Amino acid sequence: MxxxxxxxxxxxxxxxxxxxxxxxxxxxxxxxxxxxxxxxxxxxxxxxxxxxxxxxxxxxxxxxxxxxxxxxxxxxxxxxxxxxxxxxxxxxxxxxxxxxxxxxxxxxxxxxxxxxxxxxxxxxxxxxxxxxxxxxxxxxxxxxxxxxxxxxxxxxxxxxxxxxxxxxxxxxxxxxxxxxxxxxxxxxxxxxxxxxxxxxxxxxxxxxxxxxxxxxxxxxxxxxxYGFLDGDVQTEPQTRAKEFDRFGSPVGGLVDFQVDLGERVSAGDTLFEVTDAFGTLKATVTADNDGIFWRTRRLPQVATGEYVCSVGTNVDTY
CATH class of the missing domain: 3.40.630.10 (Zn peptidases)
Structure with a gap:
């Protein structure tokens, strides 16, 4: 029981x-x-x-x-x-x-x-x-x-x-x-x-x-x-990240992402831009390291220093 x-x-x-x-x-x-x-x-x-x-x-x-x-x-x-x-x-x-x-x-x-x-x-x-x-x-x-x-x-x-x-x-x-x-x-x-x-x-x-x-x-x-149910599972190689790079906005404004979730990025690639309400570019933020575009905020509006996105880094396959 x-x-x-x-x-x-x-x-x-x-x-x-x-x-x-x-x-x-x-x-x-x-x-x-x-x-x-x-x-x-x-x-x-x-x-x-x-x-x-x-x-x-x-x-x-x-x-x-x-x-x-x-x-x-x-x-x-x-x-x-x-x-x-x-x-x-x-x-x-x-x-x-x-x-x-x-x-x-x-x-x-x-x-x-x-x-x-x-x-x-x-x-x-x-x-x-x-x-x-x-x-x-x-x-x-x-x-x-x-x-x-x-x-x-x-x-x-x-x-x-x-x-x-x-x-x-x-x-x-x-x-x-x-x-x-x-x-x-x-x-x-x-x-x-x-x-x-x-x-x-x-x-x-x-x-x-x-x-x-x-x-x-x-x-x-x-x-x-693990044997709870009968059958076999064919495991697939997994993409593993061992670290995160987190990015905040250097200015206030509206975020435009330049890459999609799950996309591979290289150091120096543009991750997002920030404009004012009239579309004038205020800032461009680039990747510090190679990695995978992992997570982003949902809303476009940001204040100075506010979280925007994360890149999974130190990536391998196992």
């Missing part, structure tokens, strides 16, 4: 429920939506969560497509899912938890007696603590970004190669292999001995069907490759 919150499933069963993480201001229980799919056959355990940032909805789109397709009769092992992790932020369509103004993916492994975000992190990390693999589904917030997977444990970590393999199996085509900030689940998981990746499924307002499909395909790639 596998239990996650109020969801409980014996071998060959599926159940949904709620994982209590405290109470709201009116005293009502706050329960995250959870699901357990317990296969008829023994096998590994996969933990999946989505929307630890409340406005990153593509992962929720992945969950709602994947879970109905999981048949316990065909599954070896079990899949545990937290469908909406940062529920307070999700309910108000914000990135950070509004109760404590915290970015959830900086609170892991959490604290059972801590702030709202720390308690949610603790509850969800406890649900994942005996898993064999962790998928933490994200997107590039509401900015524009390529579909990629992040390996955040650091290249000298003892689990680095296993996390990199998991990223390759997920298979978006692009991987950022760069040590992440403290408090990320994709760092806490490997520190606890669990290969963990952070798929960043594009970036949009609402959700994006193409990015959601990347996520659905990625989850099923993982389920098949």
């Amino acid at each position: 596998t239990t996650l919150g109020t969801a409980s499933a014996a071998p060959g069963e599926f159940d949904t429920g709620r994982l209590s993480v405290g109470e709201s201001r009116d005293g009502a229980t706050v329960g995250l939506p959870v699901a357990v799919v317990n296969g008829e056959r023994d096998g590994k355990t996969l933990y999946v969560q989505a929307a630890s940032d409340g406005d990153e909805l593509n992962g929720v789109g992945v969950v709602r497509r994947v879970v109905p397709q999981l048949d316990p009769a065909e599954l070896a092992g079990e899949v545990r899912v937290v469908g909406i992790t940062n529920l307070p932020a999700f309910n108000v369509a914000e990135h950070r938890n509004p109760i404590d103004d915290t970015k959830m993916n900086r609170a892991y492994p959490g604290n059972a007696d801590g702030s709202s975000s720390e308690r949610i992190a603790h509850a969800t990390f406890s649900a994942a603590s005996d898993a064999d693999l962790i998928l933490d589904l994200h997107q590039g917030s509401t900015s524009r970004m390529i579909n990629e997977v992040r390996v955040r444990c650091g290249r000298h970590h003892r689990l680095h190669s296993r996390c990199l393999e998991l990223a390759k199996v997920f298979g978006t085509g692009h991987v950022l292999d760069q040590k992440g900030p403290e408090g990320q689940l994709a760092r806490a998981g490997p520190n606890d001995g669990i290969p963990t990746i952070d798929p960043e499924l594009g970036g949009c307002v609402g959700w994006d069907e193409e990015s959601i499909q990347y996520g659905v395909d990625g989850v099923f790639n993982v389920l098949t490759h």
